[in-house]
Amino acid sequence: MAVRKVSADRSESRALDVKPEIFLQLYEKMLRAYYVEEACRVFVRAGKCSFYASARGHEKLQIAVSMILQPGKDWFFPYYREKALMVGLGMPLHHLFQGMLSREGDPNSLGRNMSEHFSSRDLRVVSPTACTGTQFLIAVGMAKAIQTEGRDEIVYVSGGEGSTSEGEFFEAINKAQVDRLPVLFVVQNNGYAISVPQTQQTSSELFEVARGFGMKSVRVDGTRFTDMYNTLKPLVAEVRRGAGPLFVEAMVVRIDSHSSSDDQTKYRDTKNLEEARRRDPLAHTEGRVLQMGLLTPADVEAWRAKAKAEVEAAAAEVDALPYPDVSTATRDIFSGTTVVTAEREPRPISDKPVTMVEAINHGLREEMERNPKIVMWGEDIQDPKGGVFGVTRGLTEAFPGRVVNSPLAEATIMGMAQGMAIAGFKPVVEIQFADYSFPAYMQMRNEISNLRWRSAGAWSCPMVVRVATGGYIRGGPFHSQSPETLYAHTPGWYLAYPSNAADAKGLIKTACRMDDPVLFFEHKGLYRQVYTKSPEPDADYLLPFGKARTVRPGRDLTVVAWGRAVHMAQQALGQLAAGGAEPSVEILDLRTIVPLDVDAILESVRRTGKALVVHEAPLFLGTGAEIVARVADGAFESLDAPVRRVAARDSFVPFAPNLETAVLPSVEQIATAIRELLEY
Numbered sequence: 001m002a003v004r005k006v007s008a009d010r011s012e013s014r015a016l017d018v019k020p021e022i023f024l025q026l027y028e029k030m031l032r033a034y035y036v037e038e039a040c041r042v043f044v045r046a047g048k049c050s051f052y053a054s055a056r057g058h059e060k061l062q063i064a065v066s067m068i069l070q071p072g073k074d075w076f077f078p079y080y081r082e083k084a085l086m087v088g089l090g091m092p093l094h095h096l097f098q099g100m101l102s103r104e105g106d107p108n109s110l111g112r113n114m115s116e117h118f119s120s121r122d123l124r125v126v127s128p129t130a131c132t133g134t135q136f137l138i139a140v141g142m143a144k145a146i147q148t149e150g151r152d153e154i155v156y157v158s159g160g161e162g163s164t165s166e167g168e169f170f171e172a173i174n175k176a177q178v179d180r181l182p183v184l185f186v187v188q189n190n191g192y193a194i195s196v197p198q199t200q201q202t203s204s205e206l207f208e209v210a211r212g213f214g215m216k217s218v219r220v221d222g223t224r225f226t227d228m229y230n231t232l233k234p235l236v237a238e239v240r241r242g243a244g245p246l247f248v249e250a251m252v253v254r255i256d257s258h259s260s261s262d263d264q265t266k267y268r269d270t271k272n273l274e275e276a277r278r279r280d281p282l283a284h285t286e287g288r289v290l291q292m293g294l295l296t297p298a299d300v301e302a303w304r305a306k307a308k309a310e311v312e313a314a315a316a317e318v319d320a321l322p323y324p325d326v327s328t329a330t331r332d333i334f335s336g337t338t339v340v341t342a343e344r345e346p347r348p349i350s351d352k353p354v355t356m357v358e359a360i361n362h363g364l365r366e367e368m369e370r371n372p373k374i375v376m377w378g379e380d381i382q383d384p385k386g387g388v389f390g391v392t393r394g395l396t397e398a399f400p401g402r403v404v405n406s407p408l409a410e411a412t413i414m415g416m417a418q419g420m421a422i423a424g425f426k427p428v429v430e431i432q433f434a435d436y437s438f439p440a441y442m443q444m445r446n447e448i449s450n451l452r453w454r455s456a457g458a459w460s461c462p463m464v465v466r467v468a469t470g471g472y473i474r475g476g477p478f479h480s481q482s483p484e485t486l487y488a489h490t491p492g493w494y495l496a497y498p499s500n501a502a503d504a505k506g507l508i509k510t511a512c513r514m515d516d517p518v519l520f521f522e523h524k525g526l527y528r529q530v531y532t533k534s535p536e537p538d539a540d541y542l543l544p545f546g547k548a549r550t551v552r553p554g555r556d557l558t559v560v561a562w563g564r565a566v567h568m569a570q571q572a573l574g575q576l577a578a579g580g581a582e583p584s585v586e587i588l589d590l591r592t593i594v595p596l597d598v599d600a601i602l603e604s605v606r607r608t609g610k611a612l613v614v615h616e617a618p619l620f621l622g623t624g625a626e627i628v629a630r631v632a633d634g635a636f637e638s639l640d641a642p643v644r645r646v647a648a649r650d651s652f653v654p655f656a657p658n659l660e661t662a663v664l665p666s667v668e669q670i671a672t673a674i675r676e677l678l679e680y
């Protein structure tokens with residue numbers, strides 16, 4: 001196959017600004033990407049692939065980007081319409097089809113993630129989710145890690161123009177610009193978000209939006225190579241040199257329907273579709289290589305046939321593979337490792353009892369000394385304030401640059417933590433109030449929780465999220481919530497919830513060493529209570545997760561509680577004792593909700609024959625419901641009474657003190673429940 005010499009006559013074509021071999025490389029990759037799309041279409045028609053999102057119309061941009069960036073060195077946070085990027089980066093066709101067909105050995109996800117969601121450690125392509133817009137902040141976190149370590153890598157992150165309406169997009173460009181991070185934002189503007197035209201998304205221009213944040217920003221025609229390549233190459237080199245982020249709005253066309261579930265003829269008229277096809281990037285490039293004399297028509301035929309044969313062979317090979325073994329479906333939700341299994345007595349470092357705030361602060365300080373990869377951020381956590389509850393006080397001064405204020409943006413706190421954790425840092429971040437964890441919920445629920453699982457163990461993001469939780473502080477409806485159940489219902493997170501200073505230190509230190517995401521709930525009503533003080537355990541004191549503590553032994557009733565409710569149960573027994581009763585009641589403090597120490601609960605209830613669960617969160621579908629179900633199932637034959645719960649009313653927490661008292665569970669209610677169960 002002959003590759004023609006290109007004439008040096010500049011008047012012949014603007015494409016001469018690019019070396020012929022670059023142009024041919026582009027064409028070859030575009031052909032491969034084209035036949036991959038064609039093969040996928042066949043699989044869709046045969047019912048072998050239930051999610052297909054054609055990248056036709058975006059392929060020139062995606063391949064150009066792969067040629068400008070450095071595969072294997074730079075990082076990629078793609079979205080679901082980027083098969084051509086994968087082809088450009090050199091993902092083996094076999095891997096591509098294993099992902100598209102969810103077949104055995106699929107290196108993207110072992111069949112767990114959706115098709116079109118490619119992942120590769122070798123290519124530094126981080127497993128995406130289907131959520132529009134979540135990828136931006138994770139990429140920013142990765143870029144923060146790169147900047148912190150002084151490396152010259154770039155983080156590519158992309159999305160459709162529709163996804164830029166998500167709030168996290170704005171948070172991401174804000175933070176990337178504030179910190180001058182090496183992020184290449186590429187928005188692929190095909191004019192539609194499924195059926196919604198861009199005019200219904202925004203009245204601005206996206207590249208102008210990025211400029212509004214102070215970011216270097218350009219708009220390019222993503223269907224034409226030369227200008228795009230020549231514009232982006234030097235700008236990307238600047239990002240690599242540390243100039244800060246770059247925003248690219250690439251105008252592309254969507255030649256096919258949004259996905260295999262969509263029919264665009266229902267909302268785009270013939271003229272509109274013809275217009276898109278007229279800009280077909282592949283047809284254009286093919287025309288150019290012929291026009292410029294880089295290839296003859298016979299060459300083009302041969303190149304096409306070669307690409308087609310290569311792609312079809314890989315597709316057929318993968319199609320012959322079975323689906324993954326069903327036994328693998330729930331693997332990799334957690335790492336399966338732990339840092340400590342047995343509990344030992346704490347060896348107090350002094351007789352002087354410390355508060356929970358001090359215990360957590362000291363635990364964090366010790367872990368930061370031990371592990372230079374621990375970094376912290378959150379709202380107001382930096383010294384001199386050191387957090388609104390003072391938990392991180394002194395740490396900024398002790399560890400300069402490692403404990404900083406975040407923007408007032410919880411999704412930023414969380415999304416960046418994921419990115420930095422993927423990069424090997426250990427973020428220990430603070431959510432100032434549990435009530436305000438919800439802007440970060442998308443990251444916690446759909447990203448962080450399942451990264452390890454959806455990438456079949458290839459990627460993980462161990463981190464600690466400290467959350468100030470709970471009421472009884474006259475904080476009203478937005479500073480008193482107890483959302484632990486919501487988070488415990490998301491696989492992939494451990495959830496620790498200490499009730500006293502010694503446990504808090506042991507658990508926070510373990511959390512800092514775990515290889516999985518950990519939510520660490522700190523009850524703000526306990527932070528400085530005298531009754532939660534304990535002598536401070538030593539620096540090697542680690543508490544295992546999933547081991548309940550017997551607060552007091554008893555024969556006639558088991559009370560299961562955690563956090564502040566543990567103390568309320570003790571106070572209830574105190575009340576009963578003051579009234580002359582000395583019941584033999586066992587109190588279990590769960591200490592971690594995930595893992596739940598079901599064995600300890602069942603062992604106790606089998607002995608006592610009666611169970612009461614006490615928690616501060618609302619009753620309906622609370623963690624208590626799970627515990628009661630486990631008891632009903634595992635200790636049914638030992639039960640001598642109904643299993644009861646005392647919890648908050650199914651309400652919000654009101655501000656007025658008498659109303660707050662009416663909604664949250666009380667010591668009196670617990671005492672009554674204990675008495676009734678004992679008399680049953």
Ligand SMILES: Cc1ncc(C[n+]2csc(CCOP(=O)(O)OP(=O)(O)O)c2C)c(N)n1
Nearest residue numbers: 081130131132160161162163190192193194
């Ligand atoms: C958070 C979220 N909301 C809604 C969806 C459903 N959804 C998937 S793609 C899409 C449109 C995205 O359009 P755009 O960002 O322009 O990307 P394109 O598909 O055009 O490349 C929608 C609404 C989703 N995946 N995630």
Ligand SMILES: [Mg+2]
Nearest residue numbers: 160161192193
């Ligand atoms: Mg779009």
